[in-house]
Amino acid sequence: HPDETKNRVVRVQEVAVSFKELVAVAKEVTPGKEWTVVEKSTKEAAAKSFEALGKGIFESWVFFGFIYRAAFRPGASHHAKNDNELVGVKELSREELKAIVLETFRGIPGAL
Numbered sequence: 338h339p340d341e342t343k344n345r346v347v348r349v350q351e352v353a354v355s356f357k358e359l360v361a362v363a364k365e366v367t368p369g370k371e372w373t374v375v376e377k378s379t380k381e382a383a384a385k386s387f388e389a390l391g392k393g394i395f396e397s398w399v400f401f402g403f404i405y406r407a408a409f410r411p412g413a414s415h416h417a418k419n420d421n422e423l424v425g426v427k428e429l430s431r432e433e434l435k436a437i438v439l440e441t442f443r444g445i446p447g448a449l
Contacts, residue, residue, distance in 0.1 A: 341423055348419040349426045352434055356409050359438070362431070366439040367449060379406040 354362075364372055386402030421428060429437070442448040 342420070347424065349421050349424060350419055350428065351426060352429045354434065362435050362438050363442070366435060366442060370449075377405075379410045382406055 360372070360374055364370070382402040383406040384402075386399050386406075389396075389399040389402075420426075
C-alpha cells in the first residue's frame with residue numbers, strides 16, 4: 338500500500354497489552370509458581386535518569402530509565418488508531434498471546 342502510506346507514520350501492533358496484563362498471562366501459564374511483582378514508577382525512573390545526566394553521568398544504566406519510561410508508561414505501546422488492517426497485520430487474541438508466553442517459558446529452564 339505505497340500510496341496510502343506515503344510520507345506518513347505507519348502504526349501497527351500485534352498485541353496491545355499492559356505490563357500488568359502480561360504478568361497476569363504469565364501467572365496463568367505457570368500455575369503453582371510464586372510470583373513477586375515489584376512495581377516501579379516510570380516517571381521516577383526517568384527523573385533519576387535526567388538527574389544523572391545533569392550531573393554528567395553517561396553510563397548505560399542512565400539510559401535504561403528513559404527506555405523503561407518510553408516502553409512501560411501507561412498507554413505507551415497502544416495506538417488508538419493503527420494501520421493493521423491496511424497492511425494486513427492481525428492482532429493476537431488473549432489465547433494466542435498466552436500460547437506465545439507459554440512457549441517462551443518452555444525455553445527457560447525452571448520457569449514451568
